[in-house]
Amino acid sequence: MNLEGxxxxxxxxxxxxxxxxxxxxxxxxxxxxxxRLIRQQQLKYQSGFEEPDIDKRTRPDLLLDEAVxxxxxxxxxxxxMKDAPQGVRGARRGIFSRSSWGKxxxxxxxxxxxxxxxxxxxHYPEARMRSMVDTGELSDRAVAExxxxxxxxxxxxxxxxxxxxxxxxxxxxxxxxxxxxxxxxDQCGDCRLCIDSCPTGAIVEGGxxxxxxxxxxxxxxxxxxxxxxxxxxxxxLYGCDTCQTVCxxxxxxxxxxxxxxxxxxxxxxxxxxxxxxxxxxxxxxxFGYVSGSWRGKKPIQRNAILALAHFKExxxxxxxxxxxxxxxxxxxxxxxxxxxxxxxxxxGLLALKQAEQRxxxxxxxxxxxxxxxxxxxxxKG
Ligand code: SF4
Ligand code: SF4
Numbered sequence: 013m014n015l016e017g018x019x020x021x022x023x024x025x026x027x028x029x030x031x032x033x034x035x036x037x038x039x040x041x042x043x044x045x046x047x048r049l050i051r052q053q054q055l056k057y058q059s060g061f062e063e064p065d066i067d068k069r070t071r072p073d074l075l076l077d078e079a080v081x082x083x084x085x086x087x088x089x090x091x092x093m094k095d096a097p098q099g100v101r102g103a104r105r106g107i108f109s110r111s112s113w114g115k116x117x118x119x120x121x122x123x124x125x126x127x128x129x130x131x132x133x134x135h136y137p138e139a140r141m142r143s144m145v146d147t148g149e150l151s152d153r154a155v156a157e158x159x160x161x162x163x164x165x166x167x168x169x170x171x172x173x174x175x176x177x178x179x180x181x182x183x184x185x186x187x188x189x190x191x192x193x194x195x196x197x198d199q200c201g202d203c204r205l206c207i208d209s210c211p212t213g214a215i216v217e218g219g220x221x222x223x224x225x226x227x228x229x230x231x232x233x234x235x236x237x238x239x240x241x242x243x244x245x246x247x248x249l250y251g252c253d254t255c256q257t258v259c260x261x262x263x264x265x266x267x268x269x270x271x272x273x274x275x276x277x278x279x280x281x282x283x284x285x286x287x288x289x290x291x292x293x294x295x296x297x298x299f300g301y302v303s304g305s306w307r308g309k310k311p312i313q314r315n316a317i318l319a320l321a322h323f324k325e326x327x328x329x330x331x332x333x334x335x336x337x338x339x340x341x342x343x344x345x346x347x348x349x350x351x352x353x354x355x356x357x358x359x360g361l362l363a364l365k366q367a368e369q370r371x372x373x374x375x376x377x378x379x380x381x382x383x384x385x386x387x388x389x390x391x392k393g
Contacts (some may be wrong), residue, residue, distance in 0.1 A: 013254060014136070014189070015054040015070075015130055015188070015189065016131060016137055016191065017192075017347075018188050019036070019191060021133065021135070022034075022083075022128070022132065022135075023191075023268075025128070025131050025166070026085065026124075026128060028177055029124055029128070030086045030087065030124060030270060031085045031086070031087060031091060031124050031125045031128075031140045032086055032087050032174070032175060032179070032269065033084050033085065033086040033161050033172060033174065033175075033179070034083065034084065034086075034389055035081070035083075035084045035156070035159030035161045035193040036081055036083055036084075036085060036159055036190040036191065036192050036193050037081065037082045037158035037159035037192055037193065037300075038080075038158070039072040039073065039076075039079035039080055039081055039082050039185055039186075040072075040083060040156060041071045041072070041073070042069075042070040042071075042206075043070070043071055043131075045069070045070050045154045045169075045312070045380060046070040048220070049066050049069060049070070050066065052220075052343050053066070055222070056218070056224065057203035057220070057222040057223055057224060057226075057327070059224070059226070059229045060223075060225055060344075061106055061229070061232070062071050063149045063302065064180040068149040069150060070150055070154075071149055071368035072150065073281075074119070075139060075142055075144075075149055075150070075185055076142040076185040076186075077140075078140060078187040079185045079186070079343075080168075080186065080187050080188060080189050080190075080245075081186050081187075081188055081189065081190045081192070082150075082155050082158075082159065082183050082184065082185050083159075083183060083184045083185070083190070084127070084152075084155045084156045084158075084159035084161050084181065084182075084183050084192050085121070085124065085125070085128070085182050085183065085184075085298065086120075086162075086172060086175070086179040086180065086181055086183070087117070087120060087124065087179065087180045087182075087270065088163050088174075088175035088178055088179050088267040088269050088270070089110060089111060089114070089117070089119065089178050089179065089180060089270070089273045090110065090178070090255075090266060090267045090268050090269075090275070091110055091115065091176070091178045091262065091265055091266055091374055092266045092268070092269055093143045093194065093275050093277055093280060093281065093300075094274075095262050095277060096209070097277050097278070097281055097322075099247070099281075099284075101323075101325070101327075102325075102327045103283055103285075104229055104247070104283070104284045104285070104319065104320060104323045104325050104328075105247065105281050105282060105283055105284060106247045106248070106249035106281070106282060106284050106316055106319045107247055107249060107280070107281050108249055108250045108251060108275075108279070108280045108281070108302065108304045109228065109248070109251025109252060109253045109304070110178060110251075110253055111180070111243065111251060111303065112248070112251055112302045112303045112304030113273060113274070113275035113280045113282070113302070114270075114271060114272055114273035114274055115272040115301060115302075115303070116301060116302060116303040117145075117146075117180040117273075117303055118145050118146060118147070118303060119179065119269075120272060120273070121145040121181075122134060122143070122145060122182075123147075123180035125143040125145070125178075125182055125184055127141070128143075128184065129141050129143060129184065130137065132186070132188070136188060136283065139186060139187065139188055140186065140187040141150060141154075141184050141185070141186050141187075142180065142184065142185045142186075143166035143182065144183060144184075144303050145180075145181075145182040145183075145392055146181075146182070146187075148178075149249075150180035150183060151184075152170075153168070153169070153170050153181065154278075154349070155181070155183045156170045156181050156183075156315060157170060157195055157196075157292050158195055159183075159192075159193050159206075160193035160194050160195050161179075161181070161196075161323060162177075162196055163195075163197065163198045163199055163200070164217055164219060165177065165197070165198075165200050165204055165206075165219070165259070165261070166200045166203070166204065166207060166215065166338070166347065167206035167207075167215060167222045167255035167256065167259060168215065168219055168220070168255075169237075169255075169256065171199070171200075171259070171261050171262075173196075173261075174268050174278065174365075175200075175265055176256075176259065176261050176262035176263075177256050177259065177262060178256065178262065178267050182284045183332075188322070188332060191334055193294070195208055199261065203260065205258045205259065206254075206255035206256075206258055209254055209255065209258040210254060210255055211227060211244045211252075211254060212225045212226065212227060212241065212244055213225060213231075213248075213253065214226040214227070214235075225241075226252070226313065227241070227244065227245055227248060227254075228251045230245065230250040231245060231248055231250050231251060231252065231311060231315055232250070232306075232307050232311055234307065234308075234310055234311055234314075234343070235343060235349070236346060236347065236375065236379070237314065237315075237318065239311075239382075242318055242321070242350065243322065244323075245315060245318055245319075245321050245322075246319065247284070247319040247322055247323070248315065248319075249282070249287075249304070249312050249315045249316060249319065250304035250311075250312060250315070251304060254272045254279075273343075279298065279299060279302060280302075284316045284319050284320055284325075284327055285286070285316075285320070285331055285383055286315055287309075287312060287316040287330050288313060288317065288328075288332070288334075289331070289334075289336060290309060292308075292309065292375070295309040299312070302328060310341065310343065310344070313344060313364045314343055314344060314347050317332065317335070317344070317347045317348055317351045318347065320332065320335055320355070321350070321351035321354040321355060324354065324355050324356075325355065326355055326357050327358045328350060328355070329355055329359060329360045329363075331360070332352050332355075332360075332361065332362070333348075333352065333363040334350055335348040336348045336349050336352065336363060336364075336367050336380075337367070342373045342375055342376045344374075345371070345373070345376045345379075345380055346376040346378070346379030347367065347379065349364060349376065349379040349382070349383040350382050350383050351368060351383075352364055352377045353382060353383025353384060353385070353386035353387060354386055356387060356390055360383075361384075361387050363388075364380055364384050367380050368381070368384065
């Protein structure tokens with residue numbers, strides 16, 4: 013079989029194994045991305061989760077000798093939840109972002125890439141391949157853009173005409189001289205809805221993100237959340253979808269294609285209060301299979317406390333007081349103190365005063381004082 017015919021067979025096979033879009037790009041260095049990454053480093057806009065070596069992120073030849081082409085793949089994920097439970101007073105709920113609904117996408121992409129590798133190896137014995145997803149060195153988005161999967165949009169996502177930006181991306185570097193696809197034209201035009209709707213102004217200009225201000229990144233940090241973001245994250249437990257949900261290109265992209273990504277509403281939109289006392293074992297059993305659990309339970313619990321403060325959920329104050337008294341983790345005690353102050357009940361005030369006498373940790377004490385200051389402001393008001 014000639015290469016052209018093999019490429020066609022590969023595309024057909026990709027569709028058979030649940031890859032919704034596939035594209036082929038050259039493995040030339042990513043010069044534009046390199047400039048952008050250097051600029052991001054200078055501005056301190058990175059999240060810190062990314063590969064720090066800019067050469068590795070932009071030079072496929074450093075990741076695979078004889079790199080000639082990159083295969084980009086996309087799998088669509090759903091944007092709508094059937095029978096989504098509504099939070100009510102006394103039983104508030106948080107939310108995981110859509111990319112963390114259903115099975116962890118890393119595993120889903122890896123399974124497909126492994127099948128693709130086996131298919132290629134069986135038909136093209138001299139093939140050399142290296143696959144990666146998300147946590148790999150290359151930028152999934154830069155590869156997808158070059159391979160014509162979609163355009164690189166102002167909200168910094170890749171938008172596909174078929175599935176909007178609700179797609180997981182992965183890639184495989186190969187030594188096979190495939191025919192390359194053409195990149196897609198930008199279709200954002202004059203629109204700037206995502207920039208104007210971002211709750212923290214994290215999209216600095218179309219296509220550039222200050223990850224340090226992005227709620228999606230902030231929900232994944234483990235320390236105290238800086239004050240300016242505490243009231244902004246709302247009930248988000250993991251991730252943020254605002255710049256995707258406002259995007260007109262995502263309208264009517266329900267993407268109910270792969271049952272493995274269908275959300276369990278009790279996981280994707282869980283009750284907040286039970287999260288405060290969940291054990292490691294329970295957390296793993298319940299949330300371990302979704303990608304949003306990758307940082308463990310602490311950030312999710314901290315965000316759940318902030319979400320209860322956001323709702324001013326007075327019925328949660330006894331549970332928050334328990335955390336303030338007994339939790340071993342300063343971030344949890346301190347965030348609970350802040351939340352108790354925000355909610356503002358009499359028992360909360362008493363608990364904060366008592367904790368102020370007892371607490372030894374400087375940072376937690378500071379949070380207790382912030383909590384007490386909310387009461388003072390309230391009185392003044
Ligand atoms: S994910 Fe949220 S915070 Fe981050 S850029 Fe989009 S809208 Fe802004
Ligand atoms: S909201 Fe508008 S500017 Fe932003 S990504 Fe969508 S189309 Fe582009």
